[in-house]
Amino acid sequence: xxxxxxxxxxxxxxxxxxxxxxxxxxxxxxxxxxxxxxxxxxxxxxxxxxxxxxxxxxxxxxxxxxxxxxxxxxxxxxxxxxxxxxxxxxxxxxxxxxxxxxxxxxxxxxxxxxxxxxxxxxxxxxxxxxxxxxxxxxxxxxxxxxxxxxxxxxxxxxxxxxxxxxxxxxxxxxxxxxxxxxxxxxxxxxxxxxxxxxxxxxxxxxxxxxxxxxxxxxxxxxxxxxxxxxxxxxxxxxxxxxxxxxxxxxxxxxxxxxxxxxxxxxxxxxxxxxxxxxxxxxxxxxxxxxxxxxxxxxxxxxxxxxxxxxxxxxxxxxxxxxxxxxxxxxxxxxxxxxxxxxxxxxxxxxxxxxxxxxxxxxxxxxxxxxxxxxxxxxxxxxxxxxxxx
Amino acid sequence: xxxxxxxxxxxxxxxxxxxxxxxxxxxxxxxxxxxxxxxxxxxxxxxxxxxxxxxxxxxxxxxxxxxxxxxxxxxxxxxxxxxxxxxxxxxxxxxxxxxxxxxxxxxxxxxxxxxxxxxxxxxxxxxxxxxxxxxxxxxxxxxxxxxxxxxxxxxxxxxxxxxxxxxxxxxxxxxxxxxxxxxxxxxxxxxxxxxxxxxxxxxxxxxxxxxxxxxxxxxxxxxxxxxxxxxxxxxxxxxxxxxxxxxxxxxxxxxxxxxxxxxxxxxxxxxxxxxxxxxxxxxxxxxxxx
Numbered sequence: 165x166x167x168x169x170x171x172x173x174x175x176x177x178x179x180x181x182x183x184x185x186x187x188x189x190x191x192x193x194x195x196x197x198x199x200x201x202x203x204x205x206x207x208x209x210x211x212x213x214x215x216x217x218x219x220x221x222x223x224x225x226x227x228x229x230x231x232x233x234x235x236x237x238x239x240x241x242x243x244x245x246x247x248x249x250x251x252x253x254x255x256x257x258x259x260x261x262x263x264x265x266x267x268x269x270x271x272x273x274x275x276x277x278x279x280x281x282x283x284x285x286x287x288x289x290x291x292x293x294x295x296x297x298x299x300x301x302x303x304x305x306x307x308x309x310x311x312x313x314x315x316x317x318x319x320x321x322x323x324x325x326x327x328x329x330x331x332x333x334x335x336x337x338x339x340x341x342x343x344x345x346x347x348x349x350x351x352x353x354x355x356x357x358x359x360x361x362x363x364x365x366x367x368x369x370x371x372x373x374x375x376x377x378x379x380x381x382x383x384x385x386x387x388x389x390x391x392x393x394x395x396x397x398x399x400x401x402x403x404x405x406x407x408x409x410x411x412x413x414x415x416x417x418x419x420x421x422x423x424x425x426x427x428x429x430x431x432x433x434x435x436x437x438x439x440x441x442x443x444x445x446x447x448x449x450x451x452x453x454x455x456x457x458x459x460x461x462x463x464x465x466x467x468x469x470x471x472x473x474x475x476x477x478x479x480x481x482x483x484x485x486x487x488x489x490x491x492x493x494x495x496x497x498x499x500x501x502x503x504x505x506x507x508x509x510x511x512x513x514x515x516x517x518x519x520x521x522x523x524x525x526x527x528x529x530x531x532x533x534x535x536x537x538x539x540x541x542x543x544x545x546x547x548x549x550x551x552x553x
Numbered sequence: 554x555x556x557x558x559x560x561x562x563x564x565x566x567x568x569x570x571x572x573x574x575x576x577x578x579x580x581x582x583x584x585x586x587x588x589x590x591x592x593x594x595x596x597x598x599x600x601x602x603x604x605x606x607x608x609x610x611x612x613x614x615x616x617x618x619x620x621x622x623x624x625x626x627x628x629x630x631x632x633x634x635x636x637x638x639x640x641x642x643x644x645x646x647x648x649x650x651x652x653x654x655x656x657x658x659x660x661x662x663x664x665x666x667x668x669x670x671x672x673x674x675x676x677x678x679x680x681x682x683x684x685x686x687x688x689x690x691x692x693x694x695x696x697x698x699x700x701x702x703x704x705x706x707x708x709x710x711x712x713x714x715x716x717x718x719x720x721x722x723x724x725x726x727x728x729x730x731x732x733x734x735x736x737x738x739x740x741x742x743x744x745x746x747x748x749x750x751x752x753x754x755x756x757x758x759x760x761x762x763x764x765x766x767x768x769x770x771x772x773x774x775x776x777x778x779x780x781x782x783x784x785x786x787x788x789x790x791x792x793x794x795x796x797x798x799x800x801x802x803x804x805x806x807x808x809x810x811x812x813x814x815x816x817x818x819x820x821x822x823x824x825x826x827x828x829x830x831x832x833x834x835x836x837x838x839x840x841x842x843x
Contacts, residue, residue, distance in 0.1 A: 433792060436790075
């Protein structure tokens with residue numbers, strides 16, 4: 165789960181990371197007042213999850229409260245299109261009005277879970293304001309890393325060592341060490357999966373400050389991080405994906421026309437790949453999960469059929485814990501309750517396969533037992549429907 | 554022969570009285586697995602699926618000497634179950650449970666590594682050595698004894714591949730899922746080393762997916778050390794960047810962990826990567842596997 169910049173800054177500030185003075189507002193008048201409080205000259209920052217805001221006009225300087233009001237007014241309610249949002253962009257609902265920070269240097273500080281070493285790694289670089297991936301390719305020697313012991317955490321010598329890579333000024337080093345410890349503490353305390361401060365700046369009067377902040381969180385730990393969970397912004401999620409999530413389905417929308425219902429994430433990914441391989445175009449990734457009940461299948465059908473681009477529905481079920489008869493019962497119920505003129509292609513094999521087939525044959529649905537045959541058939545049906553491939 | 558589990562495996566089921574724990578205890582026993590004990594705090598002294606239940610792992614170890622634990626307890630309690638198994642020194646712990654907080658696994662894994670305990674999973678289907686022992690949730694009937702090692706980050710996709718192998722007359726020495734989470738106990742690399750050493754395994758099928766660089770590290774090992782043929786499949790070629798594809802670990806982050814990168818690394822290591830799962834038996838035969 166991701167949060168907005170102002171939320172990430174709030175979390176980091178609570179762990180002792182200095183942030184610029186600022187206020188998040190939802191209308192131009194409040195932007196005017198915020199700018200007045202902050203001394204008139206401010207930065208207006210669109211609060212959307214996508215990166216690349218600056219280049220897309222989502223970060224603007226205002227010289228006066230009047231200008232802040234006008235600029236916030238143009239930004240709020242408009243659609244911001246960045247390289248990460250896709251063509252439709254995202255609607256700006258809130259802007260962060262912040263004091264202008266005169267800076268001398270821009271640094272980078274981040275923390276992620278290092279999957280290979282199974283530890284949290286804190287990364288710092290003297291190249292702030294540039295994407296870390298870019299630095300990693302262009303000048304990897306400018307990225308410094310320290311790995312935290314799961315029990316000891318990040319030791320003082322490690323934060324100091326990292327801080328000393330970034331500056332030679334003792335007062336700055338001391339502040340940097342505090343920020344690094346704060347980032348690590350915030351990571352642990354909130355079950356984060358990523359923290360990124362880019363840029364971390366040194367101001368012209370010698371202060372260290374997080375000018376921007378991004379955080380994302382481990383979805384599996386949200387149950388014990390209620391304060392984080394309530395920061396979710398449903399407006400940032402695809403509405404169908406959000407609907408699927410509340411139904412306990414794992415769903416990702418793509419832009420094709422073959423709706424896929426699969427049990428298991430690996431098989432669901434492979435199904436999309438194979439649809440493409442045989443010349444079709446998948447509309448989605450959808451994993452109905454391990455122990456699937458008829459209700460889940462019904463919910464899955466609802467989500468799929470809500471997408472007007474879907475021209476054919478493909479079921480690919482390999483029964484293990486999932487019982488084929490459960491899936492079949494759910495399908496029959498779904499077809500009865502929602503109904504669809506679209507072709508439905510079913511592949512059903514594994515636990516209670518015979519029973520599942522019998523249930524589906526009673527309502528006139530043909531059932532195959534090979535994944536590839538079913539995929540080919542779905543691709544052909546979708547083409548007949550005249551969908552775009 | 555096989556790796557990890559065989560006829561000498563004595564299984565303890567943590568969470569034996571739960572819905573999944575009891576169902577799969579029955580299925581494991583039907584398959585012939587030697588399930589010697591179960592643990593559910595507060596249910597000690599009872600029986601479940603014909604197996605004695607204990608309050609603690611230590612009690613179970615003292616009474617019936619299991620040498621492997623399989624964990625079916627809910628996500629919020631599963632890391633604690635791992636620590637409890639580790640404390641009793643069980644050499645192999647298989648965690649089926651999905652949805653553990655990653656930082657919990659970081660700690661549990663560190664404890665287990667220090668004690669030399671092998672952790673499989675979490676969020677995995679388990680391990681099966683066909684015909685002898687099944688520790689997990691995979692359907693036993695699709696497997697056949699043989700000499701192909703199968704290792705995967707997935708559950709049902711593994712079943713798909715295994716069923717295809719069995720149908721083609723290629724039985725398996727051991728098939729296991731290492732889990733779909735970002736932090737897992739045993740990686741591809743670890744399992745490849747085990748298969749390389751196992752005299753009965755003649756070839757390996759590796760089923761990877763997007764996210765992380767476990768496949769790339771495996772490719773390096775294969776190029777450097779592995780003498781046995783390896784055939785791979787990588788799921789998620791169509792996955793958009795930045796989106797979690799069901800598994801917590803299946804995400805292309807910062808442009809890294811794509812199927813294309815993994816495929817390239819494997820092909821450079823001489824590993825053919827199947828376009829569709831049904832190509833796998835043919836690719837094995839091309840590499841001399843009968």
